[in-house]
Structures are given as C-alpha cells and as structure tokens.
Amino acid sequence: MTLVTCQIGVSLDGFAAGADQTPDEPLGTGGERLHEWMFGKGTEADREIATSITEGVGAFIMGRKMFAGGEGPLDPDWKGWWGDDPPYHAPVYVLTHHEREPLPMEGGTTFYFVSGGIEDALEQARDAAGDKRVDIAGGASTVQQYLRAGLIDDLYLHIAPVILGAGERLLDDVGDLALEPIEVVASPAVTHIRYRVG
C-alpha cells in the first residue's frame, strides 16, 4: 500500500501560511518565516530534513490555491510560482474545478489538473508513485480534506518558533484524529514532529 504523507511547516500558533496570499507572496504575510529553518537559521540536521521532504516521493498532490498562490482567478497560462524547474521533480496532481492539459516543466515535474475530487487525485497519484510515497504538499485546506477523509498515514510537522497571528490554520475542521508522535528532532530554529495518523 502506498504510504501517504504530509510534511508541512506551521507556526507555533498553528498557521501554515500567513494572511493575504498572492502570487507575489504565495505564503502570505510573514509566511516565509515558517521556512527560515531550511536556510541560514537551521542546523545541519534541519537541512538534512529539508532535503528529505521530497526524497522518496513518487507523486505530489496540491490544492488549486497553492498552485495559484492565492484565491484570485487563475490565468490559463499560469505555470505556478516556482519558476521553470519546480522543486518537485515528479508528477504533481493539482486539485481544480477546471480541466486543463498536463503542464510539463523542467527537471521532471509535470503538473496534472484533476477535477474529480481528492480521492480521484489520490488514485492517480498512487498509480504514478508505484512503490514510492505520495505526499500531500498543501495548502492547508487540501491537507484538511485529506486528514478528514482519513487518507493521510504520516503527518510530519515542522513547527517554527514564530507567531503569525493570522492566516490559514492547518488543523481546523479535521475531525478527531488519533495521532501518535513517533519521531521528534529539535533545534533552536524548529521542532520537527512526525505523527502517525491512526
């Protein structure tokens, strides 16, 4: 059975992105602070974990808002906000209400647009992933839908010691999950907690 993971940065007050997400600031106000541990502020162990986020992933799933970088209307020529070579290097299934042809990018990333809902996207991602895992890349509302449906096996939170005060909460409206912390790695820049979802 394909392992379904979600690895996501969150502020100590529970936000996966700041307020006012736009294509220019896709993580919202202050949202880049969630990922400072990946760069200068983190330790060597933190950087190894950052690298591992995409390792062993055979396919990703993301929400339309994450692909678009906000709620606004999506330009039909929009190619995401990661440049020509997005960091996924694998198929990425984008949940959407609008049919669109697959969008191959450099470096092995291809965006596929799925209008059949979260289970359809997961089925396509599983088929593409083979023996590798499927990772739910975000954003918050997509993660919530998969958690609520009981479809995530492994939730790996990277809790940044920052307070955003507003934005998208990660764990709202997810139902009563049975969670067990199975791995914790700590540094002055972030606390990584991996939860098995029962």
Next chain:
Amino acid sequence: MTLVTCQIGVSLDGFAAGADQTPDEPLGTGGERLHEWMFGKGTEADREIATSITEGVGAFIMGRKMFAGGEGPLDPDWKGWWGDDPPYHAPVYVLTHHEREPLPMEGGTTFYFVSGGIEDALEQARDAAGDKRVDIAGGASTVQQYLRAGLIDDLYLHIAPVILGAGERLLDDVGDLALEPIEVVASPAVTHIRYRVG
C-alpha cells in the same frame, strides 16, 4: 530578577481547554485529554516533568475563569475546584474585578484576589515568591495578557497529540513574540517544548 514562567498543556490544534467549561468540567469538552500524559499514558520522564511543574514556584497567578471553572457568576463562597488541598502549595493570585478576603486552604495554598490588573498581581506575586519563580497557571486569556505585555520569560508547552477542534486557543492575539525553543522532551504521549521568550 524573578523568573516568570508559564507551563501549560495544549492540544496539537492549539487549544488550552475544550469548549463549554463549567465548574463540573473546568477543562471543557475533551480537555482532560490534554493531561493524559501526566497519568497512565505518559512515560517516567513525562511524570517527572509533571512533578516539576510546581517545583520551585514561589507564587502562582491565575485568571478568574480558571479559578471559577467557567464564565458563570462566581458564588462568593466558591473555593475553586481543586478540593480542600489544591495542588499549588503556595500563594495563588487570582485576577478578578471583585474584592475578596484571602482564602487560605490546606497544604499551604492561599488564594489572594487581585483587582488591580496583571501588573499589580505580578508585583504581589514577585514579592511573595522571593528567590523562587512566579508561574502563570492559566487559563488561556490570562496567559495571553501576560505574553502580550512581555512579562513571561519562559513558556513551557506540553503539546498533547490530540485534536480538540474547539475551545480556548492559547496563542491568539499575543503579538509577535520572539521565541526560541531551548529544551525538547518527547514521548509517545506528549511533546514538551520549552521556549525562551525574548
């Protein structure tokens, strides 16, 4: 300078108490799950940490709602919901709008009622604590007031792997805190993270 600490249990979705707090269920719906790590579910290390919560504390401060066990009107004879021998064994300064004579309990706990605001309560608690620390015992809104005012040095969260879905959020409206995780202890029942508040 007296160290001011706050040690508090919180759900993974950020609640320090469940919804519908009452004197019969002062932690609200499901709120007792925040403290399961202190009992059967925790490890020996967890139980040592539970014991340490009140060690070295010279005085506590708590909100009126925590003392009352909810929002309802407070019976002038109410003595808290901890029985005759509350677990504090030290002076406890209760923030209130109503004057009331000090209430000595068994085991060294005396409740003092302070109507002069959070700084007045802290001054009284510091005087009582001497060389020991002052601990902000809760609930959430009292912790928020002290965090917002920059009066807490050390925030020790005990993050239970439970989702409450509703209740009192701990870290709402606290302003932009400079936090550094300085100690992390993990078990399958809880993750303890101590933050220095800059």
